[in-house]
Amino acid sequence: MKLRYHTYDLKLRHTFTIARESSDVSTVVFVELEHDGITGYGEASPSNRYGETTDTVIEFIKKVEGDKISNPFLIERNVRYLESLSQKDYSARTAVDMAMHDWVGKALGVPLYRMWGLHPDDAPLTTFTIGIDSTEKIKKKVREAEQYPLLKIKLGGDNDEEILNAVRSETDKVLCVDANEGWSVREIALEKILWLAKNGVEFVEQPMPADQLLDTAWLLERASLPVIADENVVTLYDVPKVRGAFDGINIKLMKCGGLNAALKMIYTAKSMQMKVMMGCMVESSVAISAAAQLSPLLDYADLDGNLLITNDPFEGVTVEDGRLILPDKPGIGVTKKGGT
Amino acid sequence: MKLRYHTYDLKLRHTFTIARESSDVSTVVFVELEHDGITGYGEASPSNRYGETTDTVIEFIKKVEGDKISNPFLIERNVRYLESLSQKDYSARTAVDMAMHDWVGKALGVPLYRMWGLHPDDAPLTTFTIGIDSTEKIKKKVREAEQYPLLKIKLGGDNDEEILNAVRSETDKVLCVDANEGWSVREIALEKILWLAKNGVEFVEQPMPADQLLDTAWLLERASLPVIADENVVTLYDVPKVRGAFDGINIKLMKCGGLNAALKMIYTAKSMQMKVMMGCMVESSVAISAAAQLSPLLDYADLDGNLLITNDPFEGVTVEDGRLILPDKPGIGVTKKGGT
Numbered sequence: 001m002k003l004r005y006h007t008y009d010l011k012l013r014h015t016f017t018i019a020r021e022s023s024d025v026s027t028v029v030f031v032e033l034e035h036d037g038i039t040g041y042g043e044a045s046p047s048n049r050y051g052e053t054t055d056t057v058i059e060f061i062k063k064v065e066g067d068k069i070s071n072p073f074l075i076e077r078n079v080r081y082l083e084s085l086s087q088k089d090y091s092a093r094t095a096v097d098m099a100m101h102d103w104v105g106k107a108l109g110v111p112l113y114r115m116w117g118l119h120p121d122d123a124p125l126t127t128f129t130i131g132i133d134s135t136e137k138i139k140k141k142v143r144e145a146e147q148y149p150l151l152k153i154k155l156g157g158d159n160d161e162e163i164l165n166a167v168r169s170e171t172d173k174v175l176c177v178d179a180n181e182g183w184s185v186r187e188i189a190l191e192k193i194l195w196l197a198k199n200g201v202e203f204v205e206q207p208m209p210a211d212q213l214l215d216t217a218w219l220l221e222r223a224s225l226p227v228i229a230d231e232n233v234v235t236l237y238d239v240p241k242v243r244g245a246f247d248g249i250n251i252k253l254m255k256c257g258g259l260n261a262a263l264k265m266i267y268t269a270k271s272m273q274m275k276v277m278m279g280c281m282v283e284s285s286v287a288i289s290a291a292a293q294l295s296p297l298l299d300y301a302d303l304d305g306n307l308l309i310t311n312d313p314f315e316g317v318t319v320e321d322g323r324l325i326l327p328d329k330p331g332i333g334v335t336k337k338g339g340t
Numbered sequence: 341m342k343l344r345y346h347t348y349d350l351k352l353r354h355t356f357t358i359a360r361e362s363s364d365v366s367t368v369v370f371v372e373l374e375h376d377g378i379t380g381y382g383e384a385s386p387s388n389r390y391g392e393t394t395d396t397v398i399e400f401i402k403k404v405e406g407d408k409i410s411n412p413f414l415i416e417r418n419v420r421y422l423e424s425l426s427q428k429d430y431s432a433r434t435a436v437d438m439a440m441h442d443w444v445g446k447a448l449g450v451p452l453y454r455m456w457g458l459h460p461d462d463a464p465l466t467t468f469t470i471g472i473d474s475t476e477k478i479k480k481k482v483r484e485a486e487q488y489p490l491l492k493i494k495l496g497g498d499n500d501e502e503i504l505n506a507v508r509s510e511t512d513k514v515l516c517v518d519a520n521e522g523w524s525v526r527e528i529a530l531e532k533i534l535w536l537a538k539n540g541v542e543f544v545e546q547p548m549p550a551d552q553l554l555d556t557a558w559l560l561e562r563a564s565l566p567v568i569a570d571e572n573v574v575t576l577y578d579v580p581k582v583r584g585a586f587d588g589i590n591i592k593l594m595k596c597g598g599l600n601a602a603l604k605m606i607y608t609a610k611s612m613q614m615k616v617m618m619g620c621m622v623e624s625s626v627a628i629s630a631a632a633q634l635s636p637l638l639d640y641a642d643l644d645g646n647l648l649i650t651n652d653p654f655e656g657v658t659v660e661d662g663r664l665i666l667p668d669k670p671g672i673g674v675t676k677k678g679g680t
Contacts, residue, residue, distance in 0.1 A: 076462075115448075119414050263607070
């Protein structure tokens with residue numbers, strides 16, 4: 001079993017701003033797991049919120065001993081081994097988990113969605129994200145996003161009203177809102193939600209800081225829109241903890257440790273009759289296509305990371321009229337552009 | 341897609357008694373799903389606790405329209421279709437779900453444990469059940485169970501002490517106890533558990549009636565042994581409800597609706613850091629081998645249904661020194677005796 005890796009700069013179509021930061025380039029680490037003549041692909045998009053950089057990803061991957069995960073079929077044991085190396089290093093573990101899953105799908109000759117018993121037509125619409133920006137640039141982004149029927153806007157800064165008005169001056173599409181923990185006073189969060197409900201918003205993600213779980217439970221009782229957990233849910237064990245504070249969870253592969261963990265989180269949330277969405281970071285078609293394999297199980301998808309970049313070295317899942325189209329290819333379903 | 345079925349009388353080695361009933365023969369319904377030249381096997385062992393008989397199973401199977409589950413790979417859609425026909429009829433739905441899974445494993449050419457990323461060596465010991473009986477017969481059964489290192493005894497009647505003493509007069513093996521809802525006064529249930537803890541018992545299953553969940557939570561705080569839910573957990577949606585009242589859950593394929601539901605229940609229980617066991621009814625090697633495919637994920641297994649019968653028409657999982665040995669065969673891993 002050979003594990004290779006290299007960094008790659010994903011170039012952003014627009015400078016990307018959320019409540020915490022902004023950037024033009026996002027560097028990821030690609031992983032290739034080669035075994036028995038089959039190569040599985042994975043990708044890590046490290047998050048500095050969790051103390052990760054491309055350096056920490058590479059450091060983690062160097063620690064992985066090939067003979068400990070020499071049979072990629074043994075996902076459950078292999079994932080436990082990766083966890084034993086580090087409870088953190090989420091995106092690095094995700095990259096290896098993803099490469100194992102891609103390998104398994106290719107070894108069995110089926111897309112992962114098929115292995116999981118899913119029908120690709122059950123994939124939901126994906127939202128397309130309009131990052132925080134000047135009013136003029138937001139309007140331009142909204143116009144450019146014409147082909148996407150569902151937009152996600154990032155609020156939680158000082159000018160929520162200005163942003164929403166800019167978007168609404170261009171479109172009456174259904175919107176989803178990600179507040180990225182931006183509203184720390186529960187009464188204000190409630191006002192915002194009541195206001196958004198009147199403005200064609202479908203749900204609100206992470207209205208309050210993750211350490212204000214009780215305030216979020218207070219908010220949930222009063223909110224007129226579904227409230228979805230993002231920063232409050234990192235791993236599988238967080239899912240039962242947010243019951244009663246959120247209507248649903250947003251799973252991100254780069255936070256949860258991989259496809260194995262994501263599948264378990266989806267099943268767990270559904271057992272609690274919570275909604276499930278999957279989100280992403282800025283990622284290439286590798287990680288987006290991997291997440292999309294699970295999308296037939298989702299209520300909402302926010303898998304647009306590859307639509308935000310200009311130099312994707314892979315092709316896989318595509319979007320038609322906002323709908324995720326899963327390729328009929330084995331594993332995570334990606335091929336290198338101009339090759340395999 | 342063709343769905344065939346026939347009833348079959350499983351002959352019991354010993355008259356089988358639990359707190360509620362006793363019997364010498366147990367009739368099951370075998371199902372065969374044939375599609376694209378591959379046949380998947382399933383089995384329903386109907387439980388009268390849930391109003392099921394072989395007649396209700398057959399009635400359900402007759403309702404299944406072949407074109408609604410014409411692609412066995414689409415497990416998630418197919419399971420939803422079966423649920424749409426009946427929220428009850430657990431064992432009938434399980435039989436069809438099992439046949440679909442067997443078909444998928446055969447179509448992919450791998451055992452189900454492999455498709456689920458598991459290593460067969462991670463399968464735990466299985467308990468061997470000593471049914472309620474006269475003191476002399478219990479002693480005889482314990483002697484006959486010499487090759488099984490872990491015994492499960494059924495208590496919850498009027499003579500718990502007599503039964504335990506009879507078992508202990510023959511062996512000092514570790515025991516598991518299933519009270520089958522037999523102790524309805526919580527103080528008495530607590531006394532029983534403290535007494536069992538001193539007598540080499542590893543865990544107690546369903547000490548109190550299922551409708552006494554708060555009493556069971558009271559008991560859990562005071563119990564010196566793990567308390568496992570059986571009658572309190574039927575389907576996936578019951579798993580989150582028993583958190584705080586039990587340390588773990590016992591999943592039975594014949595109650596939960598099939599392998600798809602069982603996998604989801606296991607993942608959900610683990611997200612709550614609860615223990616997971618799988619139990620069974622009197623079943624042939626078809627249903628036992630199907631359950632055994634999930635056993636590498638379990639803390640405890642009680643998969644002895646096929647060891648209690650004398651005319652098993654199939655062979656699949658075997659038990660060596662109490663350990664479940666999963667066959668290296670595709671799907672659920674069974675073959676018809678004297679054929680395929």
